[in-house]
Amino acid sequence: MTLWAESQGELRIFAGRNSMELARSICSHLDMPVGRSRTEAFPDGELIVHIEEDVRGRDCFVVLSTCNPVNDNLIELLIFADSLRRASAKRITAVIPYFGYARQDRKERGRTPITAKLVANLITTAGYGRVLALDLHAAQIQGFFDLPVDHLAAGPVFHQYFETIRPEMGEMVVVSPDVGNVKVANMYAEMLSGELAIVDKRRKSGSEVEMTRIVGDVRGKTVLLVDDMIATGGTVVGAAEVVMKEGARQVIVAATHAVMAGSAAQKLAKAPIERVIVTDTIPADGRFEPLKKKIVVLGVGKLFADAIHHIHYNLSVSALFRKYGESKR
Structure with missing residues (x-):
C-alpha cells in the first residue's frame, strides 16, 4: 500500500514555480500526485498563490528552493504558507532544498544584518510549523528558527x-x-x-x-x-x-x-x-x-521523499543518516 493510500489523502505536497521537477520526483517515490496549485504574477510584479484543492485538516509540504531570483522565490514561499494557513491546513512544512541567504549567518562587520535569521523569522511568521532543508551552509541556522528543523545531508x-x-x-x-x-x-x-x-x-x-x-x-x-x-x-x-x-x-x-x-x-x-x-x-x-x-x-527526490514519509508518520528523520555520520547537522 502506498503512502498516499495509507494516509487516506491526508498528505499534500505542493511545488513552487522553480521546484516542480523536484516535487514530481519526490511524489513519484511516494506514488502520489503533486498538489494542485498555481502561482500567478500580476503586471506590477506582485504574486498570488492559488491552492486549487481542499487542504482542510491536511498535512501539507511546500517544495521551493530560495535560489536566484532569491527574493521572488522567498516571497512565493511565504505566500504559499499564508494561502494554506487560511485554507485551514493542519500542518505546513517548508521543504527548502536550497536555503538562500544562508551565507549571511553572522555579522562580518559593524552595522550589517544577519539576514539568515531574518529569513527564519519570516518563514515562521508566515505560518510554517516545520522546515526541511538540505546541507545548510551553516548548521547554526537551525537555531535561528523557533520551530523544528530537519537538516538532511546529501x-x-x-x-x-x-x-x-x-x-x-x-x-x-x-x-x-x-x-x-x-x-x-x-x-x-x-x-x-x-x-x-x-x-x-x-x-x-x-x-x-x-x-x-x-x-x-x-x-x-x-x-x-x-x-x-x-x-x-x-x-x-x-x-x-x-x-x-x-x-x-x-x-x-x-x-x-x-x-x-x-x-x-x-x-x-x-x-x-x-x-x-x-x-x-x-x-x-x-x-x-x-x-x-x-x-x-x-537527484535528491528519494532523499526528500523518505524524509517526508518519516515526518508525516512522526518517525525519526535522523535514522535515515546514521550510517553516513552526522555531516554538519
Whole structure:
C-alpha cells in the first residue's frame, strides 16, 4: 500500500514555480500526485498563490528552493504558507532544498544584518510549523528558527554515485577547500576509505578568494574536492589549481548546491577539473551548458521523499543518516 493510500489523502505536497521537477520526483517515490496549485504574477510584479484543492485538516509540504531570483522565490514561499494557513491546513512544512541567504549567518562587520535569521523569522511568521532543508551552509541556522528543523545531508546520494566510480579513482584523497568544511570532508574520507587534506583559503571579497597552501599529501592521487555549494566558482577553481600544482593526478568536484552565479560555469569548464558532481536542489535552466562535458546531476527526490514519509508518520528523520555520520547537522 502506498503512502498516499495509507494516509487516506491526508498528505499534500505542493511545488513552487522553480521546484516542480523536484516535487514530481519526490511524489513519484511516494506514488502520489503533486498538489494542485498555481502561482500567478500580476503586471506590477506582485504574486498570488492559488491552492486549487481542499487542504482542510491536511498535512501539507511546500517544495521551493530560495535560489536566484532569491527574493521572488522567498516571497512565493511565504505566500504559499499564508494561502494554506487560511485554507485551514493542519500542518505546513517548508521543504527548502536550497536555503538562500544562508551565507549571511553572522555579522562580518559593524552595522550589517544577519539576514539568515531574518529569513527564519519570516518563514515562521508566515505560518510554517516545520522546515526541511538540505546541507545548510551553516548548521547554526537551525537555531535561528523557533520551530523544528530537519537538516538532511546529501551524503547518501553522493555515496551511491561514488561507489560506481570508486575503482577508476584509484588512490584518493578528499580535500576540503576551506577549514569550515573539514567535518564534511572527513565524513566523505571515512565513507570512501580515503585520506584527508585541507586547502588554506583566505577570502579577499565576496567573489574573490586566495588559495595559499595545502595541508596534506595529494601527489599522484585523485583529489575529491567537496563543498556544500558552488557559487562564483572561485573557491573550487582555486583549490583545484593548488592541488594540481602539488602533483594531483586529477580533480573531481562534488557540491550539493549548484548556485553557479555569474560566470561560474565558464570558470569550471576551463579549470583543471575532470568532473563536477552536483544535485538537483537548484534547477539548471541552461546554466550548465558550458559544463555539459563535465557535469553530473544527482537527484535528491528519494532523499526528500523518505524524509517526508518519516515526518508525516512522526518517525525519526535522523535514522535515515546514521550510517553516513552526522555531516554538519
